[in-house]
Structures are given as C-alpha cells and as structure tokens.
Amino acid sequence: MERVEEYLEAIFRLKERGEKATVTRLSQLLHVTPASVTQMLRKLLQMGFISRQPYGEISLTRRGEELGRKVLRKHRVAEEFLRYLQVPEDKIHDKACELEHHLSDEVERAMHRKVEGERLKSPSGLLPLTALLEGEEGVVERLTGGRGLCQRISAMGLTPGTRVKMVRSSMFGGPILVFVRGTTLALGRGVATRILVRVD
Amino acid sequence: MDKVIKVSLAGQPNVGKSVIFNQLTGLHQHIGNWPGKTVEKAEGTLHFGGHTIEVLDLPGTYSLSSFTLEERIAREHIALEKPDVVVNVIDACSLERNLFLTLQLLELEAPLVVALNQMDMVKKRGVQIDVAKLEKELGVPVVPTVAITGKGLKQLLEKVIENRGRKARFPRYGREIERKISKLEKKLEGLGYPPKWLALKLLEEDEEVEKIVEASRPDILLLVRRMRKELEKMHGERAPVIIASERYSLAGRIAKEVQSVTQAGGVLSDKLDRLTTNPLTAYPILVLVVLSVFLLVFQIGGKLTWIFDAASEKLETIHWLPRSALEGLLAAASVALPYIIPFYLILHLLEDSGYLPRAAFAMDSLMHRMGLHGKAFIPAMLGFGCDVPACLGCRVMETERDKVLAAMVVTMVPCAATSAVILGLVGKCLGLLAVLVLYVIHFAIVFMLGRLLFKVLPGEPVGLIMEMPPYRVPHLPTVLKETWGRTLEFLKIAVPLVVLGSVGLAALYETGAADVINSVLSPVTVGWLGLPAVTGTVLLMGILRKEMLLILLAATVGTTNFSSVLTDAQILVFGMVSLLYLPCISTFAALTKEIGWKRAVGISLLRISLAIFVGGIFYRIARLLC
Numbered sequence A: 001m002e003r004v005e006e007y008l009e010a011i012f013r014l015k016e017r018g019e020k021a022t023v024t025r026l027s028q029l030l031h032v033t034p035a036s037v038t039q040m041l042r043k044l045l046q047m048g049f050i051s052r053q054p055y056g057e058i059s060l061t062r063r064g065e066e067l068g069r070k071v072l073r074k075h076r077v078a079e080e081f082l083r084y085l086q087v088p089e090d091k092i093h094d095k096a097c098e099l100e101h102h103l104s105d106e107v108e109r110a111m112h113r114k115v116e117g118e119r120l121k122s123p124s125g126l127l128p129l130t131a132l133l134e135g136e137e138g139v140v141e142r143l144t145g146g147r148g149l150c151q152r153i154s155a156m157g158l159t160p161g162t163r164v165k166m167v168r169s170s171m172f173g174g175p176i177l178v179f180v181r182g183t184t185l186a187l188g189r190g191v192a193t194r195i196l197v198r199v200d
Numbered sequence B: 001m002d003k004v005i006k007v008s009l010a011g012q013p014n015v016g017k018s019v020i021f022n023q024l025t026g027l028h029q030h031i032g033n034w035p036g037k038t039v040e041k042a043e044g045t046l047h048f049g050g051h052t053i054e055v056l057d058l059p060g061t062y063s064l065s066s067f068t069l070e071e072r073i074a075r076e077h078i079a080l081e082k083p084d085v086v087v088n089v090i091d092a093c094s095l096e097r098n099l100f101l102t103l104q105l106l107e108l109e110a111p112l113v114v115a116l117n118q119m120d121m122v123k124k125r126g127v128q129i130d131v132a133k134l135e136k137e138l139g140v141p142v143v144p145t146v147a148i149t150g151k152g153l154k155q156l157l158e159k160v161i162e163n164r165g166r167k168a169r170f171p172r173y174g175r176e177i178e179r180k181i182s183k184l185e186k187k188l189e190g191l192g193y194p195p196k197w198l199a200l201k202l203l204e205e206d207e208e209v210e211k212i213v214e215a216s217r218p219d220i221l222l223l224v225r226r227m228r229k230e231l232e233k234m235h236g237e238r239a240p241v242i243i244a245s246e247r248y249s250l251a252g253r254i255a256k257e258v259q260s261v262t263q264a265g266g267v268l269s270d271k272l273d274r275l276t277t278n279p280l281t282a283y284p285i286l287v288l289v290v291l292s293v294f295l296l297v298f299q300i301g302g303k304l305t306w307i308f309d310a311a312s313e314k315l316e317t318i319h320w321l322p323r324s325a326l327e328g329l330l331a332a333a334s335v336a337l338p339y340i341i342p343f344y345l346i347l348h349l350l351e352d353s354g355y356l357p358r359a360a361f362a363m364d365s366l367m368h369r370m371g372l373h374g375k376a377f378i379p380a381m382l383g384f385g386c387d388v389p390a391c392l393g394c395r396v397m398e399t400e401r402d403k404v405l406a407a408m409v410v411t412m413v414p415c416a417a418t419s420a421v422i423l424g425l426v427g428k429c430l431g432l433l434a435v436l437v438l439y440v441i442h443f444a445i446v447f448m449l450g451r452l453l454f455k456v457l458p459g460e461p462v463g464l465i466m467e468m469p470p471y472r473v474p475h476l477p478t479v480l481k482e483t484w485g486r487t488l489e490f491l492k493i494a495v496p497l498v499v500l501g502s503v504g505l506a507a508l509y510e511t512g513a514a515d516v517i518n519s520v521l522s523p524v525t526v527g528w529l530g531l532p533a534v535t536g537t538v539l540l541m542g543i544l545r546k547e548m549l550l551i552l553l554a555a556t557v558g559t560t561n562f563s564s565v566l567t568d569a570q571i572l573v574f575g576m577v578s579l580l581y582l583p584c585i586s587t588f589a590a591l592t593k594e595i596g597w598k599r600a601v602g603i604s605l606l607r608i609s610l611a612i613f614v615g616g617i618f619y620r621i622a623r624l625l626c
Helices: A002-016 A023-030 A034-047 A062-084 A089-099 A105-114 A147-155 B017-025 B069-081 B092-107 B119-124 B131-138 B153-162 B175-188 B195-203 B207-216 B218-235 B239-258 B270-277 B279-317 B320-353 B355-368 B374-383 B387-396 B400-410 B416-430 B432-456 B476-511 B513-528 B535-542 B548-557 B568-580 B585-595 B597-625
Strands: A050-052 A058-060 A126-128 A137-143 A163-168 A176-180 A183-187 A195-198 B005-011 B029-033 B040-048 B051-057 B085-091 B112-117 B127-129 B142-144 B259-261 B465-468
Touching (some): A002 A058, A023 A034, A058 A062, A062 A089, A137 A147, A147 B239, A183 B355, B005 B017, B005 B092, B017 B040, B017 B051, B017 B085, B051 B153, B092 B112, B092 B119, B092 B127, B112 B153, B175 B195, B175 B218, B195 B207, B239 B259, B270 B355, B279 B355, B432 B568, B513 B535, B535 B568, B585 B597
Antiparallel strands (some): A126 A195, A137 A195, A176 A183, A183 B465, B029 B040
16 A cells, blocks of 8 residues: 555656656656556556556546645655654655655644644745645746746746735635736636745 | 828726727727637727827737737737727736736837826725836826726827827847847848847747748748747746746836835725635525526516517517518517626626626636636626527637637527526426426536537647636626627627528418428437427427427417426426527527537537437436336
C-alpha cells in the first residue's frame, strides 16, 4: 500500500504543477526503472486509481486523486512539522516520505495545528494559485501552460510580479475568485493551477 | 457642410460603452453583423455642431490580442478602416485595468479620445483622478463622463471634432523593447498596418500577425525569433507574458500617478457578493432565483394569453389560407409578448445587476464536466425563455469548439413553449412531481450527451477567466434596450418560419395529407412508442412551434381533458418525446446560422434518434409501473 500511495502522490504532484504524468517522468521522480513503473501502473489501473489517456499520459480517477491529494498533504504537514522540530534540512524530505504513510488524519491535523502560522510550501517555494487560503495574498511568479493560455491570463492582469488575494477558494473543487488589480476575477481550476505564486 | 466624421467606440466589457453609444445615437441606429462574422455590429448617426458623425460600436474586449474573434475584429477595423476618431471608453473605477486596452489602442497610433466614464462612482469611492495629468501621460484628450446621465458627452463630441485624424503617440515601453521595435519597423512598412504595431505584435508571438508577415516577408520572422529568445532569456518569461507585463506596469504607473485616494470607502455590495459565491448559500440562492423567474414569467404570461385566445376565436370564420397565416402571426406574438418579453426583462435585470456572472461562477464545475465553462450557463438560462436567443448567445464562448458544444447543450434546454406543453399535459394530468421527474431525466440525458460530445469533439476545452463586476442597481433604459434587441432577434428569425409553417400545416389538414402522414409514422408512434396514431402529425407539426404540440393534440383528440383519451404511460411518453425530439424550426435556423447547417442537421438527427430510443424504453417501463 505504501508504494501505491507513493505513486499516487507523485502523479498528483505532477498534475498540480501542470506537468503531464508519463512513465519516464515517474521513473525519474521515484528513482526506479521504467519497467517497474509500468508494472506498478498496471496494478494501479486494476485497483481503479488511474486511467490511461492517449499519448501515454496517466490521469488519476476521482478515487486516485483523493488519495494522492491526501498523501501529498500529509507529506507537506510532516515536512513542516519536522522543520519545526529542527530536524536537519537534508533529512526532512526522506523522513517525511516515510511518515506520510503512517499519519492518521487526526495526527495530521494535530501536527498542522502545531505549525500553524508557518505556511505549507511546496519544495520550490512556489504554490499553484489554488493552494492559497481564503484571504491570503501572494505574488504571481510564473505562468505555466501554452501560449494561448498565458496570453489570456496575462491580458487579465495576472502578470508576474502582481499581487493576488484569494477571495473564494472552496467552490467544491470548482473555480476560484481572486482579487487582482482592483477587480475580482473568476478563474477555472484548470486555469488557476497554471499560475504559480509565492507567499510571503 | 463638412464631410462625415467616422467615430468608433472601443472599450472593455462593462464600462458603459453601449450606454454612451445609445446616448449619442438615440433611435438612429442600425444593428447588424460584421460581414461574414457572427459578431454584432452596431452603427448609428448623429448631428453635432454642423457635422454629421457616424458612430460605430466595436465589440467590448479586454485586450487586442488575436485570441477571440471580437478582438480580431476590433483591431482589424482600427488598423485597416482607419476611423477618423477612436473613442476609448474607460471605467474610472478600475483605471489600471482599463488603461491596459488604452495602451494597445495607442500602439495602433489611432486618433484617440478617452472618455473617462463612471466619474460619479469613482467619486463615491473617495478616489480623485487628475484628468489633466492623465491627458499628459497618454498624450491624448481625456473627457470625464457619466454615461447614464449624459454628463460630459457634449464635451466629448467637441473633442472628437477637434481631434479627428490626429495620430496618437506610441506608448513608451522598456528600452530593450523599444530598441527591437525600431530595428523591425523599417522592414515592416507597406503592409497596410502601422509598422510599429506589427513589430510589437511579432515580439508578442501574435499568430495572426505572424501569418500576415510570413506571406510577404518570411525573412523577418527569423530575426524576430532571435529577438524573442533574447527577451525571454533576459526576463525568464515567455515573450507574450513579457509584453503584457510591460503594458500593465506602464498602466499601473500611470494609474498611480493620476489617482489619489481621499477617503477609503467600503463597497456596499460586498455582503451580497459573499452570499452568492459561498457554496453553502450560492446554490440555494441560484435555485431560488431560477424558480422565481419561472413562476413570475408563467404568472405574467398566463394572465396575458387571453388576448390571443380571444383574437384567434375571431378568426375561425375566414378562409383557411389567410386564416392560417394570421394564426401563425398571432402565435409568434402570443409567445413573444406574454413569455419572451417578461423573461428577458427579468433576465437582463439580473444581468445588469451583476448576478449572472455569479451564477456562471457557481455553475462552472458542472459545466466543466461537459467540457464547457461557467460562461455557457448564461445562454443556457436564456434557453428557458426561447432557444433562438440562447443559441445566438453562445457567441460568448471563446473558441469554435466550445461554441458548437454550447449550442447543442443550450438548445436542448426546454423553452417556455415546451415548458407550457409539459405543464399543460403532464402537469395537469399527472401532477407536478411527474413534471419534475421528466425534467430531471431530460437534464440527465442532456448532461450525458454533452459529455459524449465533449469526448468526441477534437480540441482542448478553454478554462474560465471572467471578470466579476460589482453588484449595482440595474440601469433601466439599458435593460429595456437589451430586452427589445433580443425580442427583435427572435421575431426576425421566428415570424417568417412560423407563418409559413402554419400555412403548410393548414394545407396538410385541408388536403387530407395528415392521415397519410399518420399512417406512415405509425410503426414508430404506435408500434414502438405506444402512442395513438394521430400523434404522428402532432409531433411533426410541433417542429414548427413547440406549443403546437398541446394545441394540436387537443384539436385532434377532440378534448383538453387528456386523461380521458390517453393512458398515464402515453402522457409520460409524449412528454418525454416532446422534450427531446427536435429543435423547433426557428431554433434550427439559429443553429444553422451559428454553427453551420451540417452540424445543425447532425444535432437534429442525434436528438430524434435519442427521442425515439428513450421514448420507447420509457413507454415499456412506464407501462410496468402505471
């Protein structure tokens, strides 16, 4: 089960960054051979966690996404907690990878409460816009995605360096509302995950 | 007498551009389409100070990129038609965002006059704008206006006459960009477009401009690609993002220079905004709004229909040919006046108040499952009134793919006439619960069909990016005007078809062809759907106008007490088939206009086979249950 969670987490992480999950990407990320990735994916497919798309892209089913998101959240909470305990920085990631599979929801919440105030950050320090909490502000750092989308996003004023404030983030996994340059914008979830922000 | 002055209005959506257009041209306007395009083109004339001024209202756009059809139309018009003056209407309340477009108009070096609109609102918010300073920064005249009261429009026209044909100055961007532009511009002369603009657009990776240049100067593209690489290396961003940032930073700087906040004012609409975007309250409110719109419309409509009933009684003594034509006219009016006008009035009130974008926001997730985004919910709402404007309303979708998908989905929304049939037949005989069940099944089918088409159609779905205008008190003249426009649109498409249809229908009965049709269709109607044979013609004629289903059914079975002649199962099946089977002829015409006749035929075939399939199964299940 740990391996299953590990894979789902990795796929979810790629998706969150706006990258395509492929066998090659996964084997790089998890430090395993492509052959074992393929084998594991077959298992995940059987378990109903993923579905395969054309061009070798892997996408998560609803169940897979739920579990992937949960594990990733636990990973981040564990990392933050270890940092709080002043565990050396180079050990944090690996230890968090071990811990994430053994945290119950209750323990995770308790840890999260403990380190509250310290925002959970992804390894690069950049978060997709969707990760901001309501009322929280961030600065747009980078736009990922195709040329057309970048053009549309920047034409609406979400250019790098712009401050954005999350107004509404909880529309059942649907769109979000952000306040930027004096107006409120509604952004579809797919659009918002392509906007990477830094929280200070 | 001077020669005619051509003025084009440009501006972002929701800035009061249409209000200014209406104030200027009053009743002297002409609404049509851009040649070969489905985008509306509004023109009008006025006389001022001895001059004749022709005003053209360009589509509202946030930017002048090539992403949407509207944007391409607006910029082609300014660059190639070269109007004498371009009036840029901007919303003083969000100056920075609006200046983003103003800068792009300056890039086109168009003769520009800025109308700084909503000055009353900005004062209420405690913000002061230094107009003289703004004029200096932009290098073009700026006139403060309050469009809804007409304040400042006289001064605006004076400035327009004074400044006609005076080229604007290209905005001042970062040095490395300016240097690249000046290197490129000499090579880009003689293409019909302003060379500096072409240069900047090339740096911005604009597909359309690349095509224009590639045709005649393919060597330049290599140079441009190298320049872009340089820029991208320097900024660590994609070229289009760099240029957009450049514009926004200039717009932001200008806005900061000219604005001063005297007192921070709270916005009244905040609370309403929270309620309508919070998932816990947004959905109940949405359901409540939709339901009350319907109740209200059917209440008003029901009270008005007696006029038409009385009128059609008077017609009974005339010869069938003129009678059927008159009946057709009357029928179109009896849908338009009592149902469509009140419906659009209410809907445009909601739109102008700012509620519809919130509804679109709330519906984004669901629409996404069909590969659409929240904006498609607005034409879908229109569909509850009539599917013709709903279909035309799908123009708000950004890409062709989304438009086709949206057009199919929204034209399946039961219109007022269809709802009247369902209520009059199923509701009256079997109760409202049965109506609800039918609607739920129908929408489930529409949803599945949408998903299916989403998987089949090639291309990527476009995500939602939508401005949420603040709530405000609706401006009645604008609302009335919009309602009138929609009604005219409906009448234009529907009246000729409905009149022709009525005549054809009467001819069928007069010549006895109806019986032939009934027997030809009977294997489907009787054999598979379990309906009486007479429903064959009824269903066929329902294509002309959906409300005919009820009227004709009553006429052919000889009573309005349907329970006495039809079994409960038959009533349910007839209702289900009526919901699904075909778009009416007017909707079909609208579909053809918007997405082409091949797709319109495809959709119709899909729907009719679905109706037969579902209807037959439905009959078998209903027979078991009833």
